[in-house]
Amino acid sequence: MTPQALERGRNWLEKGALRPTRQRLTLASLLVGDGENRHVTAEGLHDAVLDSGDRVSLATVYNTLRAFCDAGLMQEVTVDGSRSYFDTRVDDHPHFYREDDGTLCDAPSKGLEIASLPSVPEGYEIARVDVVIRLRKTR
Amino acid sequence: MTPQALERGRNWLEKGALRPTRQRLTLASLLVGDGENRHVTAEGLHDAVLDSGDRVSLATVYNTLRAFCDAGLMQEVTVDGSRSYFDTRVDDHPHFYREDDGTLCDAPSKGLEIASLPSVPEGYEIARVDVVIRLRKTR
DNA sequence: GTATATGCAAACCGTTTGCATGGCT
DNA sequence: AGCCATGCAAACGGTTTGCATATAC
Numbered sequence: 001m002t003p004q005a006l007e008r009g010r011n012w013l014e015k016g017a018l019r020p021t022r023q024r025l026t027l028a029s030l031l032v033g034d035g036e037n038r039h040v041t042a043e044g045l046h047d048a049v050l051d052s053g054d055r056v057s058l059a060t061v062y063n064t065l066r067a068f069c070d071a072g073l074m075q076e077v078t079v080d081g082s083r084s085y086f087d088t089r090v091d092d093h094p095h096f097y098r099e100d101d102g103t104l105c106d107a108p109s110k111g112l113e114i115a116s117l118p119s120v121p122e123g124y125e126i127a128r129v130d131v132v133i134r135l136r137k138t139r
Numbered sequence: 140m141t142p143q144a145l146e147r148g149r150n151w152l153e154k155g156a157l158r159p160t161r162q163r164l165t166l167a168s169l170l171v172g173d174g175e176n177r178h179v180t181a182e183g184l185h186d187a188v189l190d191s192g193d194r195v196s197l198a199t200v201y202n203t204l205r206a207f208c209d210a211g212l213m214q215e216v217t218v219d220g221s222r223s224y225f226d227t228r229v230d231d232h233p234h235f236y237r238e239d240d241g242t243l244c245d246a247p248s249k250g251l252e253i254a255s256l257p258s259v260p261e262g263y264e265i266a267r268v269d270v271v272i273r274l275r276k277t278r
Numbered sequence: 279g280t281a282t283a284t285g286c287a288a289a290c291c292g293t294t295t296g297c298a299t300g301g302c303t
Numbered sequence: 304a305g306c307c308a309t310g311c312a313a314a315c316g317g318t319t320t321g322c323a324t325a326t327a328c
Contacts, residue, residue, distance in 0.1 A: 019302060021308060042293080057310050062293060064308090079269075081215075081223045082318090083292070094257065099266060107257040117272065118233065118246040124274040127238060130218075131270050133256065135263040158327055160283060181318080196285050201318060203283090221293090222317070 005033025016071030023056045037089040039104040079132050094131035144172025155210030162195045176228040178243040218271050233270035
């Protein structure tokens with residue numbers, strides 16, 4: 001955990017008006033410490049914490065990821081019914097999902113062009129358009 | 140359960156090379172008996188069975204929906220981490236998801252136009268493109 | 279007769295919650 | 304001091320599974 005990563009984590013928490021507790025700083029640094037977008041599962045992030053030598057309970061990882069989402073710092077992405085993914089990038093953008101290893105990553109959004117959207121039923125408006133491009137290994 | 144619905148269910152099972160047991164016929168008739176596409180959850184379909192006066196165990200509903208998917212008769216659609224949806228329409232098409240009541244339905248695919256797709260990572264090909272248009276009530 | 283499907287209840291697994299403790303401001 | 308965050312373990316809900324029974328072919 002570099003000082004810079006910690007600093008980035010701290011700023012990020014501030015942006016969400018969340019108190020910089022030890023656990024939140026640990027998670028935040030792992031998530032945004034290098035300035036890259038990240039796609040994690042609760043379990044995966046928990047493992048990453050343990051690997052880094054720190055310790056945060058799994059329940060707190062869940063609660064904290066939820067708190068990050070509520071604060072608008074992250075976004076929940078649904079690609080696989082059995083697990084939730086959390087994305088540090090919060091704008092509406094397409095994802096690649098590798099079916100072989102369950103990995104999620106950003107798809108270059110410039111490549112995707114949606115020319116038109118179906119007309120929406122009366123009384124409703126579009127909250128978000130989720131695009132998941134499922135990838136399988138070529139054999 | 141009309142004779143015609145039963146007949147449709149029977150043909151549908153045949154298409155998937157599945158034995159026409161009482162339970163499968165019941166489910167099949169409810170799913171394709173009127174020729175319309177359907178989007179169901181296991182729980183919802185189970186309720187529909189009970190409402191129709193028949194009886195199939197919930198475990199069998201789950202197992203049978205899975206069997207239908209394996210046979211290529213249905214498709215699993217992931218929109219909400221907490222539940223699985225099953226769709227009788229098996230081609231690649233966009234969905235409307237009403238966030239207020241958790242209802243899933245087909246979006247008119249003619250309305251959606253994807254002009255171009257992001258280039259796919261080396262060694263992978265596109266298995267499917269899932270498009271879920273999340274709808275919220277206008278207030 | 280043999281393979282396969284069903285039902286039940288128990289196992290399962292990711293996630294959430296209640297409650298007592300500890301830490302931030 | 305007061306409020307909010309944390310940890311643990313237990314609860315939870317949707318889904319799957321093991322095994323004995325029943326059914327299609």
